[in-house]
Amino acid sequence: MRVLFVVPYAPTRIRTRPFHLIRALRSAGHDVTVATLWTSEEERAALTELATGATDLLAERLSVARSLWNCLRALPRSEPLQAHFSWSPTLAARLAKAVTELPFDVVHVEHLRGVRYGLWLGDMLATRAGRPAMIWDSVDCISALFRRASRESDARRVRLAARLELPRTERYEASMITRFDRVIVTAERDRQQLLDLMPAARQAASASRVEVVPNGVDLEYFAPAPEPREPMTLVISGKMSYHANATAVSRFVREAMPAVWKELPGVRLWVVGKDPTAEVLALGEPWPSPFAHRGEKEKRSRVLITGTVDDIRPFLRRASLAVAPIQYGVGIQNKVLEAMACGTPVVATPQAVDGVGARPAEDVIVASNPVQMAKSIVALLRDPSRCVGLGRAGRAYVERRHGWPSVAARLADIYACARAS
Numbered sequence: 320m321r322v323l324f325v326v327p328y329a330p331t332r333i334r335t336r337p338f339h340l341i342r343a344l345r346s347a348g349h350d351v352t353v354a355t356l357w358t359s360e361e362e363r364a365a366l367t368e369l370a371t372g373a374t375d376l377l378a379e380r381l382s383v384a385r386s387l388w389n390c391l392r393a394l395p396r397s398e399p400l401q402a403h404f405s406w407s408p409t410l411a412a413r414l415a416k417a418v419t420e421l422p423f424d425v426v427h428v429e430h431l432r433g434v435r436y437g438l439w440l441g442d443m444l445a446t447r448a449g450r451p452a453m454i455w456d457s458v459d460c461i462s463a464l465f466r467r468a469s470r471e472s473d474a475r476r477v478r479l480a481a482r483l484e485l486p487r488t489e490r491y492e493a494s495m496i497t498r499f500d501r502v503i504v505t506a507e508r509d510r511q512q513l514l515d516l517m518p519a520a521r522q523a524a525s526a527s528r529v530e531v532v533p534n535g536v537d538l539e540y541f542a543p544a545p546e547p548r549e550p551m552t553l554v555i556s557g558k559m560s561y562h563a564n565a566t567a568v569s570r571f572v573r574e575a576m577p578a579v580w581k582e583l584p585g586v587r588l589w590v591v592g593k594d595p596t597a598e599v600l601a602l603g604e605p606w607p608s609p610f611a612h613r614g615e616k617e618k619r620s621r622v623l624i625t626g627t628v629d630d631i632r633p634f635l636r637r638a639s640l641a642v643a644p645i646q647y648g649v650g651i652q653n654k655v656l657e658a659m660a661c662g663t664p665v666v667a668t669p670q671a672v673d674g675v676g677a678r679p680a681e682d683v684i685v686a687s688n689p690v691q692m693a694k695s696i697v698a699l700l701r702d703p704s705r706c707v708g709l710g711r712a713g714r715a716y717v718e719r720r721h722g723w724p725s726v727a728a729r730l731a732d733i734y735a736c737a738r739a740s
Contacts, residue, residue: 320424320734321350323417323451327405327433329355329362330369335653336458336534337429341369343727352421354414356381356405377417379410399488401461405432414440422449425734429456434495441498452737455499460512462488467647468562473569473598477562493517500737502529506674532730533674535723536656543662543714544636551700553588554638556631556654560594563647571644571689572602572622578693580621583700591634593627600624635661639706640699643671644692656721659683659713664706666695682716684709
């Protein structure tokens with residue numbers, strides 16, 4: 320099939336879902352044209368990894384000023400700011416030219432930030448013979464995320480913003496279900512949350528439109544390494560400017576780690592991820608390389624904050640355990656899949672593994688509160704053989720269920736069904 324894949328942010332290894340779906344679709348023989356936006360020269364350079372020719376990548380710069388202007392213009396309207404944040408008239412013009420010149424079979428638009436492009440293209444192509452199937456990859460139910468953030472985020476500004484956006488995001492997401500041929504999410508929980516936004520009388524008729532395409536993991540890139548693991552080390556990974564991650568880390572250090580340190584005073588925690596908030600930075604010490612020679616300062620530091628790293632794999636491969644203490648979130652947590660793929664045993668909250676499907680106590684350890692999490696961590700650190708077995712089971716699970724080729728095949732089946740209906 321010929322696919323126009325519109326994603327409102329640069330697909331990179333960090334934004335793993337669009338990056339790997341595009342690559343896997345191409346590997347399966349589909350012709351994929353990517354339309355996207357970049358905000359920095361680093362992102363622009365990263366796009367070269369996706370470009371296979373001069374005609375299959377439409378990329379435009381989205382400046383901070385443009386996004387702010389989009390949000391200001393959207394404030395008096397009924398739509399959520401997210402739906403306007405990434406609008407670029409220049410990219411829209413290039414999309415209009417592309418759909419005029421090429422007979423696409425599918426238009427795939429990702430995220431709430433990209434949905435406006437899908438609506439615009441859908442209206443443009445509505446009367447065309449052989450209209451392409453219109454697919455919206457919502458990824459997650461964003462209103463569900465806002466609902467939890469409005470109550471549970473540690474940051475007051477996040478709670479206020481979520482409360483402002485929640486009512487119009489709920490209305491908007493509900494209306495989008497009938498505007499596209501198919502809507503995709505990463506987990507069954509998000510599918511049901513989207514459907515629950517609709518009136519009960521319309522849910523049954525719309526249920527077949529909303530389908531689950533889970534996230535995958537690059538099983539070659541994220542793989543175990545032969546080097547020994549650092550004893551008594553925990554790792555938490557993720558973008559640390561994201562409010563759900565910042566809240567999770569802060570609460571974990573405050574509520575679970577004291578009990579761990581009481582039993583095992585030498586345990587160290589690596590917090591790995593870009594742009595840590597002030598709250599996260601206050602939890603420990605910045606340290607450029609946990610694998611360097613340990614000086615006196617590092618010996619005193621129980622919590623090490625890395626900030627941006629070039630490669631997260633050494634941290635996942637060298638830690639004794641990966642911890643995913645997410646308190647609220649949506650979709651599938653990629654950090655869990657990546658740690659499991661590296662053969663690292665994972666201790667996680669139910670929220671962190673809700674969309675994963677791994678077997679509790681066999682593929683992953685699930686702990687529902689700080690007390691249980693601390694006990695699970697201490698027990699595993701005292702039992703290295705159990706850690707090895709759990710890590711192997713986690714790797715085997717993602718090999719069975721979360722390889723990107725099988726995920727992309729599921730997506731291609733949805734494309735075909737949408738075209739046929």
